[in-house]
Amino acid sequence: MKRCVNPACNAEMEDNETCCPECGTEQTPKQPKRHGCITAWLYFCLVVTVLLIGAFFRLNAFLGEENAMPISVIIVALAQSICCLIGYILLLRWRKIGFYLIAVSVVIGSVVSCVLLGEGMWTLFKDLISIPILYAVLQITTDGVPYWDSLK
């Protein structure tokens, strides 16, 4: 037995019934909720990523010819950012694959750009830290359920 989702009715009904026999309200399955902090964080990352993608296109104009980044590094950074952008959109749409897409693209992108630029481990670490932060944010619980567990 379950109860009608209409709080004003709340009549008892069979589990397989899709409409309430008392008030006729359609019994849609309860949507899992997402904590406001997670939504805010994902949108924040999304906006930052969009701004970054815009910035990469104008990076060399900004840096000037002497400090210009090799085009290969910019392409890697762009590819990484676009993958992250897709990842954040997938996470906002309750797809766990979005996290893996972000993690993989950040790892590959960071390692490749470190090699291309000949930079040290610190740069690599700084880039990779965003993955455990994102993972931690996704563990925030709503009604006792971590968001991570309600992702498909």
Ligand SMILES: [Zn+2]
């Ligand atoms: Zn009802």
